[in-house]
Amino acid sequence: MDEIYEEDEDINPYFDDIALGSPTVEEHCRLLRRTLLKARKANLKFNVLKTQLSQTSVNYLGHVLSDEGIKPDPKKIRAIEEFATPNCKEDLQRFLGVVTYLAKFTPHLSNLTHNLRQFLKKYSVWIWDTNTERDFELLEYVPGKNLVIADALSRAQSTTDNFDDVLGQEATVRINLLTQASPTKWEEIASLTAGDPEMQDVLFHINNGWPQKKKTKIAAQPYWHCKEELYSTKEGIICRGHTHND
Numbered sequence: 001m002d003e004i005y006e007e008d009e010d011i012n013p014y015f016d017d018i019a020l021g022s023p024t025v026e027e028h029c030r031l032l033r034r035t036l037l038k039a040r041k042a043n044l045k046f047n048v049l050k051t052q053l054s055q056t057s058v059n060y061l062g063h064v065l066s067d068e069g070i071k072p073d074p075k076k077i078r079a080i081e082e083f084a085t086p087n088c089k090e091d092l093q094r095f096l097g098v099v100t101y102l103a104k105f106t107p108h109l110s111n112l113t114h115n116l117r118q119f120l121k122k123y124s125v126w127i128w129d130t131n132t133e134r135d136f137e138l139l140e141y142v143p144g145k146n147l148v149i150a151d152a153l154s155r156a157q158s159t160t161d162n163f164d165d166v167l168g169q170e171a172t173v174r175i176n177l178l179t180q181a182s183p184t185k186w187e188e189i190a191s192l193t194a195g196d197p198e199m200q201d202v203l204f205h206i207n208n209g210w211p212q213k214k215k216t217k218i219a220a221q222p223y224w225h226c227k228e229e230l231y232s233t234k235e236g237i238i239c240r241g242h243t244h245n246d
Contacts, residue, residue: 002215004042011035014218019060028054061218062101076101081140085133089126092119097195099139112139120191121184190235199238206232 001018005011010031011018020035022028032053039046052058057066064071079098086092096113103109115135118124193199201217210216210227223230229240 001044004038004044005035006212006214008034008038011038012214014061017060019058019065021065025054072102072105083140085128085136087128089119089124092116093191093195095136095139096120096192097197100192100196100198117188117192120188122187186233186235186237190237193236193238202230202238203232203236206230206238 001013005013020031022031057064059073062073083095086095119126198219201220202223205216205220213221213224216224230238232238
C-alpha cells in the first residue's frame with residue numbers, strides 16, 4: 001500500500017490502515033476521491049465493514065483524533081486506571097511503561113513519577129508505604145483529566161510538515177534529556193526506555209536502518225528529521241549527537 005500512495009504526501013497509510021483528515025468537507029471529499037481513484041487503479045480493495053466515512057472522531061493507532069485535537073485511547077486509559085498495585089520492581093516497571101504513553105499529554109509526568117522511579121534503581125529497597133500508594137493512586141488519577149493535544153493539532157492543520165515540526169520539537173526535548181545523566185539515572189532511563197513502545201520503535205530504526213519517512217514506524221516518525229544524529233548505547237538508551245567510544 002505504501003507504494004500506491006508513495007508520491008502523495010496527503011495520504012499516509014500505516015501497513016493496511018489509512019486515516020484521512022481535512023479542515024473542510026470539500027477538501028475531505030477531494031482527498032477521499034483521490035485516495036479511492038488511486039486504489040482502483042492499483043486494484044486495491046478496502047473492507048467496507050472496517051471503513052468509517054465522514055467521522056468527526058476516529059480511533060487510530062492508539063490515539064483518538066478529532067477536531068478537538070489528539071486524545072489518548074480510552075482502552076489505554078482504562079488499563080492505567082485498573083492497574084493493580086505493584087508488588088515488585090517488575091510490576092512497577094510495567095506500570096510506568098504504560099504510564100509513559102501519557103507523556104505527550106501530561107507535561108509534568110516526569111515529576112509525578114519521580115518518587116516511584118526511585119524504586120527502579122539497582123540498590124533501592126522495596127518499601128511500599130502509604131506515601132508510595134498515594135503517588136501511585138495520583139498517577140492512576142491523571143488519565144481521568146481532560147488530556148488532549150489541541151494546540152499541536154490546530155497548528156498542524158495547514159500542512160503535514162507543520163505537524164511533523166511540532167512533534168519533532170517534542171522528540172528533540174525527549175532525546176536531549178537522555179544525554180547527560182549519572183550512572184544511576186542512566187540505569188533508570190534504560191529501564192523506562194525498555195518499557196516505552198515509542199522508544200522501542202525508535203531503537204528499531206536506529207539498529208535496523210531508517211526507510212523513507214512514510215514507511216517509518218508511526219511512533220518513530222517525529223524523530224525522522226534527526227535520524228542521522230541518533231545512536232543507542234549498549235544499555236538501550238537513545239542519545240543524540242556524536243557517538244561515544246567508551
